[in-house]
Amino acid sequence: MSAIEIFQIWIAAFFTLALFSFLYRDNPCYRLAEHVFAGLSAGYEVGLIWNSVIIQQMIDPMFTGGEWWLVFPGLLGVLMFARFTRDYHWVSRIPLAFVMGTTAGIFLLSELHGKVLPQVQSTMRSVNPSEGIGGVVLSLLIIVGVISTLIYFYFSKEHKGVLGGVAKLGIWFIMVSFGAHFGYTVMARISLLIGRVQFLIYDWGDTFTRIFS
Amino acid sequence: MQAWLIIAYGLLIVAGVALLVFAFRTGDRRYLYLAVLLFVVFPVVIVLKFPTEISPETQLLYDAVEKLPDSSNVLLTFDYYASTLAETEPMSRATLRHLFRKDCRVLTMTTIPLGGPSIAERVTREIAAEMGKVYGVDYVNLGYKANYVAVLKGMGSSIEAIYPTDNSGTPLAKLPMMSRIKNYADISFIIAIADNDIVSYWISIVRAQYGTPVGTGVTAVSAPQYYAYVGAGQLTGMLGGMKGAAEYEALVGHPDRATKGMTAQSLVHLFIIFSVVAGNVIFLIQKRRAGAGGQA
Numbered sequence: 001m002s003a004i005e006i007f008q009i010w011i012a013a014f015f016t017l018a019l020f021s022f023l024y025r026d027n028p029c030y031r032l033a034e035h036v037f038a039g040l041s042a043g044y045e046v047g048l049i050w051n052s053v054i055i056q057q058m059i060d061p062m063f064t065g066g067e068w069w070l071v072f073p074g075l076l077g078v079l080m081f082a083r084f085t086r087d088y089h090w091v092s093r094i095p096l097a098f099v100m101g102t103t104a105g106i107f108l109l110s111e112l113h114g115k116v117l118p119q120v121q122s123t124m125r126s127v128n129p130s131e132g133i134g135g136v137v138l139s140l141l142i143i144v145g146v147i148s149t150l151i152y153f154y155f156s157k158e159h160k161g162v163l164g165g166v167a168k169l170g171i172w173f174i175m176v177s178f179g180a181h182f183g184y185t186v187m188a189r190i191s192l193l194i195g196r197v198q199f200l201i202y203d204w205g206d207t208f209t210r211i212f213s
Numbered sequence: 214m215q216a217w218l219i220i221a222y223g224l225l226i227v228a229g230v231a232l233l234v235f236a237f238r239t240g241d242r243r244y245l246y247l248a249v250l251l252f253v254v255f256p257v258v259i260v261l262k263f264p265t266e267i268s269p270e271t272q273l274l275y276d277a278v279e280k281l282p283d284s285s286n287v288l289l290t291f292d293y294y295a296s297t298l299a300e301t302e303p304m305s306r307a308t309l310r311h312l313f314r315k316d317c318r319v320l321t322m323t324t325i326p327l328g329g330p331s332i333a334e335r336v337t338r339e340i341a342a343e344m345g346k347v348y349g350v351d352y353v354n355l356g357y358k359a360n361y362v363a364v365l366k367g368m369g370s371s372i373e374a375i376y377p378t379d380n381s382g383t384p385l386a387k388l389p390m391m392s393r394i395k396n397y398a399d400i401s402f403i404i405a406i407a408d409n410d411i412v413s414y415w416i417s418i419v420r421a422q423y424g425t426p427v428g429t430g431v432t433a434v435s436a437p438q439y440y441a442y443v444g445a446g447q448l449t450g451m452l453g454g455m456k457g458a459a460e461y462e463a464l465v466g467h468p469d470r471a472t473k474g475m476t477a478q479s480l481v482h483l484f485i486i487f488s489v490v491a492g493n494v495i496f497l498i499q500k501r502r503a504g505a506g507g508q509a
Binding site: 023053106113186192 | 243246253254297326359366414416417420422433436456481
């Protein structure tokens with residue numbers, strides 16, 4: 001491990017501890033870490049986009065490959081900056097309309113064929129007893145769960161009588177789903193803490209042994 | 214189990230319960246933070262192994278990779294920010310080890326600007342060096358490109374049109390591995406490791422339109438929404454959070470940081486369950502006492 005790597009680990013350890021210090025109370029170290037993160041992220045992203053998009057996908061193909069038609073998408077991008085002017089801010093709607101049109105066109109088909117139809121198809125389950133009792137129960141659960149949850153979100157008729165009963169069943173399915181989401185969210189957040197603790201103990205701790213040995 | 218280990222973990226439980234009592238008495242949540250920190254730090258320092266059971270989703274992904282013919286071309290994505298490294302990096306490391314062990318040609322890319330390109334570079338180079346793989350022959354890192362929808366669609370026609378160079382600026386034409394990979398038709402399997410909704414675009418744009426099978430590794434927060442896609446056969450396997458990563462590490466036979474982290478994960482979960490139950494019991498007792506006091 002080189003000296004520069006040890007220095008990088010110490011910087012990361014300092015910012016990790018500075019951010020955790022907020023759990024005790026707000027303090028200058030926490031605010032310093034927060035501001036450095038915001039500034040670095042913005043600067044890094046601008047540099048990355050400039051290099052990987054503007055240079056690699058517009059300037060280089062134009063000047064080395066003669067793809068001069070790229071001037072037009074480039075101009076559309078420049079028009080976005082009209083948003084900052086008082087008199088011509090409406091011009092920025094032209095590239096926005098282009099983006100919205102192409103996005104809608106792409107997603108209309110991909111969402112329908114890639115998500116909606118296959119998902120609807122997968123809820124059309126077989127309840128054939130030859131698949132075993134477990135399989136039949138699971139299929140019935142999916143069918144009842146999908147229908148009752150959809151009915152809960154049907155607001156054109158008041159939820160009374162049979163409709164109300166089925167909608168209430170739908171709430172139970174939604175609650176179970178929320179429970180699963182919450183459990184997974186707890187696991188995710190604890191994982192992040194574990195990751196930082198592992199970094200401090202394994203990586204930062206390793207630098208101590210290398211420095212003092 | 215050794216006696217000192219039982220005593221150490223017994224002391225940890227006592228400390229946790231004491232901090233919980235302090236938190237209830239004072240109403241200061243910082244005692245709870247301290248308790249959670251204790252339950253995380255302790256197992257990282259004094260390791261206690263919990264058994265790892267493999268979930269069907271993880272097994273599905275492992276089997277899919279295992280069934281790939283040797284030397285297949287596989288696309289592995291690093292669609293995650295540095296903030297979720299604890300969950301996602303172990304997935305990338307474990308899947309890379311598996312793919313390299315099968316002599317697969319691995320193409321890596323990212324749609325995340327902050328961290329994605331450098332994480333992909335660091336992880337692939339590290340695992341490749343460990344497994345004796347050569348850059349440009351066994352693996353290529355394409356790096357980052359903005360506008361993931363255009364990237365995912367465009368790679369279906371030509372990868373080179375979207376990524377004229379790799380992450381280091383080398384033209385793809387100069388990399389021997391890329392002579393065999395022009396678009397999705399040349400890729401046998403895609404593993405999208407992500408901490409965001411990009412996986413659903415891999416499903417709706419790439420899996421649905423180009424037919425390339427997609428497996429995934431996602432953070433625990435987003436795992437529940439992808440079970441439906443695994444059930445529908447749109448995803449060929451899934452790793453859910455740190456647990457999924459630990460399961461894959463066990464299958465690959467190389468326990469790493471996710472496996473080590475799962476002991477802390479289990480202990481904190483037990484502590485949270487105990488805290489929720491204890492909090493509700495105390496609340497009910499206080500409510501009953503207040504009711505009894507009112508009646509008197």
